[in-house]
Amino acid sequence: MTGLQSVLDPAGAGGASIAALWWAMFGMGTLVFLGVVIALFLAVRRREGTELHTRAGDRLDTPDDRRARRFVIGAVAASLAVLLVTFTLSLFTSRATAALAEDGAPEIEVTGIQWWWDIRYLDSDPSRVVRVANELHLPAGRSVRIKLRSRDVIHSFWVPSIAGKLDVMPGRENELWVRATVPGTYRGQCAEFCGLQHAKMSLMVVVHTPADYEKWLAAELQPASPPASALAVTGETVFMRNPCSACHAIRGTDAYGQAGPDLTHLGRRLSLAAGELPNTAANRAAWITAPQEVKPGAHMPDVGLDPTELEALLAYLDGLK
């Protein structure tokens, strides 16, 4: 019942109310199940000689009939009560998950794209907008407004530990308020079938203490560090002269493509290709040389670099901390 991605291991206000509702429903379901089993047992053990009138037109007036009638009425009333209580509980849960709005809360725009998440930390000053990919960083204990958009098809944003699930619709903006409570690393997943790599469209959620969050944001705001070695300088040229720079942005350089993930601080990411691979040097090489084998159908093409270009490019990417 614990884990990175578990409804039953909540680490956020919305997630906690949903987990509480889940346990309440589980408890009630268990009671109902036991009641049904006991009723079944009693029916099987019904005493000999009971006479019930079951044909149409019969008058139901034997003592056994009256007992059966009382039993049925009681069972219907109990079912209604159970449903009513569940309904009321779920209403309160909806209310609790929707009541996280707060003035001056940070705004984050999350865009679902086949098959990754583009995440922008909005700011009234455009030069302070931070763009990351497949990784949502949240301050613990603060409400955050998440604007959900889609660039292509319907996706669904779901980080079970933190909040409920909300569909991401092309052509409109959905709004989800979240409040993470426990610092840690969690995992989210696209929850609406969106094409070939739907199963591999995940995102990592990192909840920081408020001080760490500010530190993280300040670090993300920095432009990319310049290449440190001669090989990395060559790598930067390889990046700029090849299709890499047409789709990927690296702030502080001439690469400003918007079609693919921003790579400014690639080295700090936990994963590659939307949670598909851990972010290691070997996996970066694999993803660049054979994207269609790592994640068939993904929009990352095999650019066809020769080994020396690849070596230089990897040295450059290693330096993007």
Add this chain to the structure above:
Amino acid sequence: MRPATRVVPRAILFAFLASCSSDSGQRERDAEAAGSLVHTQRTSTLQAGAPTLAVYSRNPYSGDENAIADGRRLYAWMNCLGCHGELGGGGIGPPLADADWIYGGEDAVIYQSIMQGRPNGMPTYEGKVTPGDAWKIAAFVRTLSADAERDAGQQGPTGQGVLEGPRK
């Protein structure tokens, strides 16, 4: 020299037969020969720009719906739509949704226009898209003009109006 009374009916018959042709490529060539296009008055079969690439004479993705859908995406991502319009209506650059091709409408020529650029504004995308992606864009661009001849109010390349009856 033959008398004009015999040449003119023959020419009309020729034009009629040409207009009956169901092969759209044939019609385009007829149209070029007739010089009926709006923007280009063709006086020779010579073509501007470098010689056509011989790698593929035909687009490997031609008719591949999946690749065409990718091409539509790339057309937006590479900002082709910035100049040619979202549906190829044109703007800063020439329209792509009509039957008029300045450099020729063959797959390899479209590919070449993308990769090597053209004078007066079309930049080169060599090194910005992979060859495969360029072919996908070309496949999508080709679909933009697929219905051009049927568009209401337009003259077909053979000079026939669309209201004169359905053509195959």
